[in-house]
Amino acid sequence: MTSVTDTQRRVDNASGLAKVLDAAYDAFEDMLTAIYGYHDSGGPFYPALIMAAASAANGRDAVAFAPSLLPPPSRTLQTAAVPAPDPPGWQDLGASIASLSSSLSTRLRDVAAAAETAEDRRACLDAARYAEEVHGLAAASLQ
């Protein structure tokens, strides 16, 4: 949860194409970690989150293929490298993911408009579309 909240802050504060892409990559990764962490903790089964995880992975892949994505110190997948935070309840998790994905979509569309290359633009728009899918699933579950 803390990780998702921190990432949201990074997404909101990122400026410029490269930094938004960098924050977006981590945001999608954090969503995956939070969703699988929730199910590993034995919380009630939550179909929307499972579907959202698939969209988050697709969004991360889209960002990964953007030429302007910064090469981070360790961009390899952080499989089990980061200890899972305490799992939240499904409502809290749904709310935080809905919020993060909404911000992500907005920022990605903003930078897509300013992107200089077609590959970057396409990567941003694809990732924004997947962020919207995540948002649709997470937000609908809160109604």
Next chain:
Amino acid sequence: MTAPPATFGDFLSAAHDELATAAAVSSSFTLSKVTPGRDVDEHRRALAHLVQVLSAYTGDLTEVLRKLPSEYLTGTTAWHQAVMQAHDALTSAGSALAVSDGERTETGSLSSPAAQHLSAAAMSLTAGRDLLQGHFATSASGARLCRSRWAVAIASPEVTSGLLAEITSLGRQAAEACETVAASVTTGNARARAQHQVGVACEWLRLAQARVRTASQRAPAASRGREVLAAIPVNVLPSPHVPQDAEAIDELCQAVTTTAQRARHVAWDAANTDHRSAAISVTSWRQIAAACMVTSHNCYVLCQTLADRVAEHDPGLAEDLARAADQASLAREEWLDNAREFGEVTTDVRDHISPAALEAGELAHWTGKLAYADPDWTPARPPSGLRPPASLAPEATDVPRVVDAIHEASRACASLAVANLEQASKAVQADRVLIHAGSRTARYNIGGRTIRMPVQPASGPYVTSLLACCRDASEAAGRTAEAGGEIAARTGAPSAVLAAAKALARQQSELPHRKQATAGATAGPRIDGQPFGPIETKLRDCGVTDTRLLWRASSLDQAGQQVIHDASTEHGSQRQPHVGAASRIPHPAGAVSALRSAGADRRILAHVEPEAGP
């Protein structure tokens, strides 16, 4: 309601009905009412058409046997012998009816009602054969390829023997429908000849069935072979079912069942996708894993709800349902691991949503509508109230339809899991599965293209883990489907036949071991322990080793015995003829005439003569 896909049983029933009607119409004839000329000739033409179709079926069955080494044929089963013998008999019936080669395929216009029904039966059976053939394809090299999961079951010995029994039974029915015409009084050479042809053909049709009946007595065929045969659907994608009343349980069950059938159909195509195809995409794998996880959960919920419903009046069934629920729960966890694995890799092609992925999503949707009380349920809805047990199955008679839906859905998940496993294996071998790398400046040659991207082909532990997860999901989904099959069989749900077909397909996949076991059999006394008949003995004494000739000889020996048996049953056994050791077979004159008309070899006819009167 959407009409269910046509099955082979539909065409079979139609043919049986047509022949029964033809027989009824014929039996209402008095001999004097048969229109001379017209009825006889029309019967001959219609029967020729029917026999041509029947022998096409047995031709399909013998084609496989003919490709086997002769050593295998010599040591084969009573049913394999029956296939060859029935085909020979039907071919002989066709030859007996033909006036010229050109006429064999055309019935022309028919005005006799009985002949019309014979012709209608032939058309039904033609459509039925097309249905069966639709499950196979032929490769450029002439090899027979499976085009559906049903194909393996169709090729199984149980279904083959069931088909043979049906075909020869239809032949027998046709012979009965032609009896009156064959026995009518006609004038003129042409009419008498046509009448004789029909009579001879009827004799061959009866002999064909007798061969199969003998095989059935020696090695009774499992009844499930005929059940599976009747249930084989046309190999096309079923139309989707959209419920008119979204809250009606039977409509929802129908939607689940139809969607599951669609999913299985497209999963077969997905599993057989070429390794270079752009249809292989991690995006589809992810959607399938996520959707099947939801479906498995919904099946778990449905099994539990149904177990609560039947606990009072059928505790045994409740226990089976609880076990099926446990399996579905385990499958859900395996799908979760699978989804996580797919989240850690990517593929060179992305964003492609396959038909299998779309149907998997639909299946999750409809199973959820059935499992939950909320009529607006979608996977996006928060966890909500389950459907009350009394609402899911108001009466005990409603249980099978829900079981049917659960079983179909779980079997579809199993097929989708196989599709994902197959595609992932192919993609790994083609270096199309990628993992995120540390440097985005790396260049890779993938599919002939140089691509700069922050990924690299997956190898080592990533590949091992990915494929192991796919296998685990496939096995868990398979176990859930098996559990569903058990409750389907217990409740008499229509989908129980799927479990039977699956079992036959599994046995069939083990057949090469059985072939190997019999391949070493050498020529000698038949494996059923019976001595060789006189004709076969004579041929062997003459040094004949050609397997086909020995088959035919054996066929004639057994046909002779059957005729004698029938004759002694019908007319009382005043003197039981001795058959076997003698070099001449006592044979009714009609049968000998039939053999002669069919062009039997003179050397064989020399050993088959009418028995002298008592």
